Amino acid sequence: MNFDFSDDQKQLRDQARKFLAEKCSPKAVRVVLDGKAPYDKELWKGLAGMGFLGVAIPEEFGGAGAGHLELCVIAEEMGRANAPVPFSSTVYLAAEALLIAGSDAQKKKWLPAIASGEAIGTLALFEGKGNPSPKTIKLTATNGVLNGVKKPVADGAIADFAVVAARTGSSGRESDVSLFLVDLKAGGVEVKSLTNLDPTRGQAEITFKDCKAEPLGAAGEGWSILTQVLDRAAVLCAFEQVGGSDRALEMGRDYALDRIAFGRQIGSFQAVKHMLADMYVSATLARSNSYYGAWALSTNAAELPEAAAAARISATQAFQHCAKNNIQVHGGMGFTWEFDCHMYYRRANAMALGLGSLSYWEDRLIDRMRKKNAA
């Protein structure tokens, strides 16, 4: 058995951590947080330069040709650094959709541009409130022309292209949904930025008005492709969440060691100590579930749907728990804009919703376990 990352992968992690510590300090994150830039362009370029954007993209499409395990390693570091860049939209959603369903031409057009940092991509799935479901897709595609509104679209305001879920049938089945690729810089698209919980990651509303689009994957296959994309993204996001949990735990631990009250380190009070121990427990459970997700993702195992849902739930809970109690350990200072705690609190709660809510993934997990047991 080898249920760990390899030494090379660990070296990659060290390299990514060092790079992000230098290029993505909390100060740099704050430039985006305070609305002074829509995302950190310099960092994005740097990530491309390091080969991180294309780490799981095959060499023939301009990537590094490593695999998903390497991408998990990078994802964890992105989460730890709270990086203000459209990494998850572009790399976990758009690129994975292309890898799963793109034609050779589509891959040749977009994947090298992703790897080099020239193109930002996203997935336009949601239409208002509610969770991913074929029923909620109202945007229509008729003869390759899209009409409808997507909201919220992560990083929609800075994206160059989007994978769009559209309704192409009315049978009431999953096969009513097809995917399309849209060049957002061409006509027929109107983008409006929306304020959101985590200003370090933009959200937008995109209106498609007689917008020309090319199909991605076969007609009627949209939902099955989306399901695969969401499962993969769930594992990758889980690593970001694990990275964020660890960082929040570390911040809390450090503060508990540095801060004195009543003549003692506050970390010597059991109320504080046990709060931190419980955060460690959540973070550890999440990490182990995520490792299993990583294995399933990297081997394309039949267990992926179940593993992804478990990783998603566990990591979402851990990040919310660690981010929330990191503020609590910091007391009043943790509630200031000046301290970094709230950046993780915002990110944790925003990430909990991005691929559909916790309740939604809970439902999926039980569905999948049940199917497996029946089989």
Add this chain to the structure above:
Amino acid sequence: MPTNSVENERWWARFALPTLRTEQGLRSAMNFDDTPQEAAFRETARKWVEAHAPKELEAELSKSSLGRIRLAQHDIVDVGKAWQKKKAEGGWACLHWPREYGGRGATPIERVIWQQEEGVYGKLTQPFQIGEGMCGPTVMAFGTEDAKRRYLPKLASGEEIWCQLFSEPSAGSDVAGLRTRAEKKGDNWVVNGQKIWTSGAHYSDYGLLIARTDPNVPKHKGLTMFFLDMKSPGVEVRPIKQANGMQEFNEVYFTDVVIPDTQRLGAVGEGWSVSLTTLMNERMSIGSRLATGVPEMFEFCSNLMLEDGLAIDDPAVRSKLASWAAKSNGLKYTSYRTISALSKGERPGPENSIGKLVSGMMLQDIATYAMDLQGAAGVLTGSDEETVQGQFQQMLLSSPSMRIAGGTDEILRNIIAERVLGLPGDIRVDKDVPYNKIPTKGR
């Protein structure tokens, strides 16, 4: 009364049953009715509120929940001052204070009834709560008669706003660890240092200040309390930007600020005992409205359509709602038990201390779950229809402060364990150590 021995095990039936059946017994049975005096008082209060309240703000005030007490068209301080002044003129300000200091000499239960009748307009008193609840009582207990007559009526009428200057960057839960120095120079004290988490310092006229006058004795023994004019030279107020983006608190810097010795409250070195008067009042406000998020959540779930029906019909949603509703009812009726004790002229028990501890965490959980129900759109905080204008998002971002301000969850649990359950206090390693020998850094 007979002893409760085995032979007399049914003593209660022989002695209590006949009394229970009398008219007096029935009257003393549990009920939620006002006594005749209470009913008369309620009637007077209701009529006055009806005739004088700023009705144009009612709708907006009812909708404000934690994290969003902001009025679209008005400054809350201006509107608040106008309402407080009107109340003072009608004799409805600081009801439980003596008349000569601007109050009404009302009983504690009358004060609770007033709060119930004032209803949503009570939210307008936010800028005066620290003054009324903490500064006023401290001045009343320790100020000279002259000072009481000069400052209290204006505090009651809202003409002058007071703030409380206790917390410091290195002294939060451990208030007595504060460092701001006051040194005697002739008849004056000269103050240098920094306070933090001062609500309303930017619009306050006076402040209650605790400072260290002797760093060579153990920390609780070297403190002295003062009050000062916030416009004194050397006082600088800087707003703190909070995690939720709002600015409700301030840092206050003191550079050679001069305070006359006549503005000292209590003896030199007695500041800690004086401050206990103030803090007791902070943690004991009875019948005050604690936000729990439950009414908002119930309404939200009653209207929200999920994929296969109304949220409130979904078993998972119902299960969560039910446990929150039970908690929130528990808090409500705990506070009723306290009110009932007041109504009978008794001293309320310690139950009320659970309020903030329960509601703080619940608010955070409720906000998280409401967003969960909104799905991916729950991330939006603008005036989007999907999120009911970001109501729960604001709640989520503000809720961490509920678990910290006015005593962290951990301090509240200590208080319950120690003062209610009688458990021993934490070991205080700094108790007998001179203040300037206490470590200031953890590593």
Add this chain to the structure above:
Amino acid sequence: MNFDDTPQEAEFRATARAWISANAPKKYEEELRKSSLGRTALKNADILKVAKAWQKKKADAGWACLHWPREYGGRGSSPIERVIWSQEEGPFGQLSRMFIIGHGMCGPTMMAFAREEHKRSYLPPLASGEKVWCQLFSEPAGGSDVAGLRTRAEKEGDDWVINGQKIWTSGAHYSDYGILLTRTDPTVPKHKGLTMFFLDMKSSGVEVRPIKQASGASDFNEVYFTNVRIPDHQRLGEVGDGWNVSLTTLMNERSAIGAAVSTGFPELFEYCSSLMLDDGPAIEDRAVRSKLANWAVKASGLKYTSMRAISALSKGERPGPENSIGKLVAGSMIQDVATYALDLQSASGVISGEDAELAGRFQAMLLRAPGTRVEGGTDEIMRNIIAERVLGLPGDIRVDKDVPFNKIPTKGRG
């Protein structure tokens, strides 16, 4: 990353599997598989006898205490081989329960501190299950604070004379030997006046009384010592060094790797999969699913945490500290799981025993669960361990650290 065995591991696994398949007491397999926390007895056989027979058979073939040296009754296996063995042993591993204390705690302590001749004579029968051992540390006045114990050992010639009382001793009633921690000097601070021994449980003056637990069962005992004599050559470690010796024992208790902790989740999932509620199968109810999902990820989190530790062993590395979360998570979880299973049964959930739903499996679990949050380190001690050893937070302030033992207060209030 992969879950495959290395070629050597695969070979070892095949050998183990073949031997088990040929030798295990198959007629108990189903019953052992279904046993859960609070319900471990066999219906028509004495589990102790079945267990001893299985252990003996294993020992004869070289499958007992795999990681021990051969000369003491083991196989000299690597840690990963031990894990593979326990995976293959599967439900029959339940039969090792009464030897866990002996193999996991007493044996290693003997191995580290006993004389060579004692090791050669006592360890092999311990490994083969012919002799059962117990551990005598906890006392009424020394629970989480083990070093606060009061049982006295006084030197008389070449012997030590023991007086006092131990509590929570698993299996004392069927044990042949025990390791015993005593106070030999009450005038020095509490950690410094302790000494460790081993003794024959049949020595005169030893009295074992079973404790009736809150669940009704009796897994633990009180053990009373009245002028029990132990020869000095049965001392383990130096006089006054008992605390350090005991750490060897306790470390082993808390770090059993690959040992599956019971969470109750598989039982609950199985139950919900077949349970019909008013308006359909329980597993289709959103409220049920949400709870199940939350527990599912905890159970899988524990499973994969332990796999990470096993993987480290497989590479010959020292596992990280993650494994310390197991008991803390599983203890409160099994309590919640059992409570919820009863909730699903509604009013009939109150019925326990053979007449109840699933023969009272969840009722037994509920009643046994509080014990798991206490034994072998309470939840609070486990959190302290995580906070201090893993996160590096300061220890609790010890007011009794430099105080002579006989000056430490013994009553909370007058």
